[in-house]
Amino acid sequence: MKFVDFGLDSKLLEGIQAIGFEEATPVQEQAIPVILSKKDIIASAQTGTGKTAAFLLPVIHHILNNPHDGSIKALVVVPTRELAVQIDQQMEGLSYFTSVSSLAVYGGGDGSSFAREKMALSEGADMIIGTPGRLIAHLNMGYVKVDNLKYLVLDEADRMLDMGFNEDLMKIVSYLPKERQNLMFSATMPPKIRELAKTILKDPEQINIAVSKPAERIVQAAFVVYDSQKIELAKYILSAKKLQSVIVFCSTKSATKQLNRELKKMKFLSEEIHSDLEQKEREQVLQAFKNKKLNILVATDILSRGIDIEDIELVINYDVPNDGEDYIHRIGRTARAASKGVAFTFVNEKEQRDFLQIEELLGAPVPKAKVPESLGEAPVYNPSRPKPKGKRKFTKRR
Incomplete structure (x- = not known):
């Protein structure tokens, strides 16, 4: 399926063409129409499948088709600074020919970066991409304009839970309007992710692109x-x-x-x-x-x-x-x-x-x-297989 077939805004299509995107990946083909129809989704998709554009494109399209009122429209929560920067860079490329603004918000910078983030969060950049700790630091101060927020994206949700961000995520959600579209992306779908989805998402569409095997190439x-x-x-x-x-x-x-x-x-x-x-x-x-x-x-x-x-x-x-x-x-x-x-x-x-x-x-x-x-001589590959189930032996963990 080609990107021109999704019915996206013409200014957004200019950015897509400038980057050189033509054919949608499977996760984009499945996710973009669902997000455009304003439904919640939970998507299992590994890195490298094109999932970032799968949520950025329809969210940018929605923002373009709503008047700018000086408030934050979309919040993307990610586990690491590196991922926040990467998504912000891709956002910048895709939205180049539009008026949609974005900012990456993460710890580790100096005082001037915090002040710059405060200004954007209080004046209302269209999309904020941030790590949980830094977002909470700003939200606790009361100046973040999320009253009219329409879209919440949780990217690499499984990794955020592995890193112990469950309480932080729920705290962030507590600041947001109840009426919003929720998009959750995760490489794996363990029970804890499904529990989080039940808490945050409303009747979500499920998309499963993840393959638990590496590419044959x-x-x-x-x-x-x-x-x-x-x-x-x-x-x-x-x-x-x-x-x-x-x-x-x-x-x-x-x-x-x-x-x-x-x-x-x-x-x-x-x-x-x-x-x-x-x-x-x-x-x-x-x-x-x-x-x-x-x-x-x-x-x-x-x-x-x-x-x-x-x-x-x-x-x-x-x-x-x-x-x-x-x-x-x-x-x-x-x-x-x-x-x-x-x-x-x-x-x-x-x-x-x-x-x-x-x-x-x-x-x-x-x-x-x-x-x-x-x-020199190398060891032989002779791994000891796990003990058969029955009597449990407890050994010290490495």
Whole structure:
């Protein structure tokens, strides 16, 4: 289905065409007509499916067709600063030829950014995209003009609940008018998300685009190694072929910093992203990576969801992700749209059982690649399967 077939405002179509959008993705094809008909929705859609435009386009259309009265019309709540900035950037592109205004609201800035946010929230930007904590800080002060708010979007709702934002979300909702359209997007649909949906949404339409398997275009392989071999293996892989765009995911900040130091010693164009960096530093690194001034980004899971970067050629899981969903989100950074990609995972002895559970979720084993002989002998992949149910054994958690 083409975007011109949705009946969107002509000024909005100009922005869509300027960006180069033509054909709608499945989630856009299903969600946009429902949102245009002013119904609530709960949509299960992973990052990379085009869900941001799926809610932005119909909401911008509705705002354009209602007179501006100096109040906030739409509120998009997201789990992280990075996602708030990304959605605001996409909003800016799509609404370029319209008069619709937006602002990203998130913590980590200085006093001047808070003052700028206060001005926009009190004077009424059309759309506010923000993180829960920062939004509550402003709402508690009483100047946020939400009396005429018409649209509430909760993006990556599952991640917000995982991060402990349930009470914050309910507090935000308590400030909003009861008559509004609610749009909830989540990569997964665990019971806690369905409970939240029952509380906030009214008779929602359900859309399910999520696939709990990676795109077939992603070539996957696992290297079974000792911890001491991981840095050398990363260097070996990154030296073997000149790649323009690589993300390496580490489970800890210390591993992120250590690996980035080693890559820099080898003159790789590499930088790190983790929560120890100031927000401005993180944005600068991310922008340099998007602009191809950096080839390699070494990151914690702060980037595993919600960051829309095209043309990632290789994703390396330096550590095995916590679960299958995290694995899918991480490797989903590559093979976006119609492109192909490669995803390698380093699996040490302690991580073998976790990786087996990921393989069981995928429904097939991930091929095991041969560790280069120059790195020495590597462990055998022989994960211990979970104990059969019956008598429960309690072990210390790692």
